[in-house]
Amino acid sequence: MTRPTLQGHLDRWSLADDLRRDVASAVLALAGAGIRISELLAAGPLAGTLAAVRGHHADGDSQKELDVIADDLVREALAAAPVALLGSEEAEEAIALDPAGTLAVAVDPLDGSSNIDTNMSVGTIFSILPYGGPDSLLQPGSAQLAAGFLLYGPQVALVLTVGVGTQIFILERASGEFLLAQERAFVVPETVEYAVNGSNLRHWDGAIRSYVEDCQAGTDGPRGKDFNTRWVASMVADVYRILVRGGVYLYPGDARRGYAQGRLRLVYEANPVAFLIEQAQGAATDGIQPILDLVPSHLHQRVPLVFGSRAEVERIARYHVGSAAMPERSPLFGRRGLLRA
Numbered sequence: 001m002t003r004p005t006l007q008g009h010l011d012r013w014s015l016a017d018d019l020r021r022d023v024a025s026a027v028l029a030l031a032g033a034g035i036r037i038s039e040l041l042a043a044g045p046l047a048g049t050l051a052a053v054r055g056h057h058a059d060g061d062s063q064k065e066l067d068v069i070a071d072d073l074v075r076e077a078l079a080a081a082p083v084a085l086l087g088s089e090e091a092e093e094a095i096a097l098d099p100a101g102t103l104a105v106a107v108d109p110l111d112g113s114s115n116i117d118t119n120m121s122v123g124t125i126f127s128i129l130p131y132g133g134p135d136s137l138l139q140p141g142s143a144q145l146a147a148g149f150l151l152y153g154p155q156v157a158l159v160l161t162v163g164v165g166t167q168i169f170i171l172e173r174a175s176g177e178f179l180l181a182q183e184r185a186f187v188v189p190e191t192v193e194y195a196v197n198g199s200n201l202r203h204w205d206g207a208i209r210s211y212v213e214d215c216q217a218g219t220d221g222p223r224g225k226d227f228n229t230r231w232v233a234s235m236v237a238d239v240y241r242i243l244v245r246g247g248v249y250l251y252p253g254d255a256r257r258g259y260a261q262g263r264l265r266l267v268y269e270a271n272p273v274a275f276l277i278e279q280a281q282g283a284a285t286d287g288i289q290p291i292l293d294l295v296p297s298h299l300h301q302r303v304p305l306v307f308g309s310r311a312e313v314e315r316i317a318r319y320h321v322g323s324a325a326m327p328e329r330s331p332l333f334g335r336r337g338l339l340r341a
C-alpha cells in the first residue's frame with residue numbers, strides 16, 4: 001500500500017491545473033527549507049551561536065542568527081519555485097524573484113525566535129498568494145491559495161491548507177518524506193484553555209481584561225467553569241495545540257509603545273494562521289472582524305489577533321462590542337458569586 005505523502009496530496013490536488021502545480025512546487029520548496037532548518041535546531045549549540053543577536057528590525061525587535069539563516073534558506077529554496085515576489089519578516093522590503101513567477105509568498109522564517117536557545121518548539125510560517133503586480137502581498141487573507149507552517153518540535157510537522165481542510169504531515173527522518181498524520185484537523189468549538197501573555201494585563205483595554213479576569217474567576221465567575229492558561233511564546237506551537245485539542249490564543253493591542261495593534265503581523269503571521277484555523281472550523285479575528293477580510297496596508301503591518309475555538313472567539317468579540325451583547329456580565333449579573341451569595 002502506498003503511504004500518503006505531502007507530495008502525493010499535492011499531486012492529486014494540482015492535477016491538470018497550472019497555478020495549483022505552481023503552489024505545490026512552492027510548498028515542496030518550503031518543506032525542503034524546513035528540513036534544513038529543523039536539522040540546525042536539532043543540533044542546537046553544536047550548530048553554532050543560533051540564538052546570538054545579529055541586529056534589530058526597524059521597529060526594534062531583535063534579529064537572531066537563526067532568523068537570518070532561516071530567511072536565507074527559505075529564499076534559496078523559493079528561488080527555484082515559480083515565485084515572483086517574496087515578503088519576509090526579516091527584510092524591510094519585498095524582494096523580486098522569478099519575473100515569470102505566478103505566486104507571491106510571505107514568510108515568517110522563524111516564529112518564536114525568543115525560544116531558539118531554550119530547546120522549545122519554533123516554526124516557519126508561510127502564506128501563498130496569486131501574483132498580480134508589486135502590491136500582491138497586500139491582498140486580503142481571503143485571497144490566499146495556500147498557507148501553512150512547519151513546526152520544529154519533538155516531531156517536525158507541516159500543517160497545510162490549500163483550501164480543502166487543514167492537513168497535518170509529520171516528517172519521517174529516514175526517508176525525508178512528510179507523511180499524512182491527519183486528513184482533517186478540527187478545532188473543537190468550546191474550550192477551557194486560553195493562551196495569552198498575562199504579564200501584559202495592566203496594558204490591556206477593558207474588553208480583554210474583563211475576558212481574562214472572567215476566565216481566571218473560574219467557577220466563581222460568570223463563566224461558571226475553571227480555565228487553564230497555556231503560553232509557549234511561539235505562536236506556531238500554540239496553533240498546533242489548538243488544532244489538536246482546542247483553545248483560544250490572544251495577542252491583543254495594548255498600551256505599550258508600538259503595541260497599539262498588538263505584536264503579530266497580518267501578512268505573514270495572522271493571515272496564514274487564520275486560513276488554517278478557519279479550514280479546521282475554528283475562527284480568527286482582530287477581536288471583532290474576521291482576519292481574512294482585512295486589507296493590509298503594508299507588509300509588516302501589525303494586527304490584534306484572536307483565534308481558536310469558534311464559540312470562544314465569538315464570545316471575545318462580544319466583550320468588545322459591550323455589555324448589551326452580554327447580559328450575564330451586566331453589573332447586576334456580573335459575578336456568579338454575587339448571585340449565589
Ligand SMILES: O=P(O)(O)OC[C@H]1O[C@](O)(COP(=O)(O)O)[C@@H](O)[C@@H]1O
Nearest residue numbers: 108110111112113114197233234235
Ligand atoms: O514575547 P511575547 O509577548 O510573549 O510574544 C510572543 C509571541 O511573539 C512571537 O514570538 C512573534 O513571532 P517572532 O518570534 O517571529 O517575532 C509569537 O510567536 C509569540 O506568540
Ligand SMILES: [Mg+2]
Nearest residue numbers: 108110111112
Ligand atoms: Mg513570528
Ligand SMILES: [Mg+2]
Nearest residue numbers: 089108110111
Ligand atoms: Mg520570526
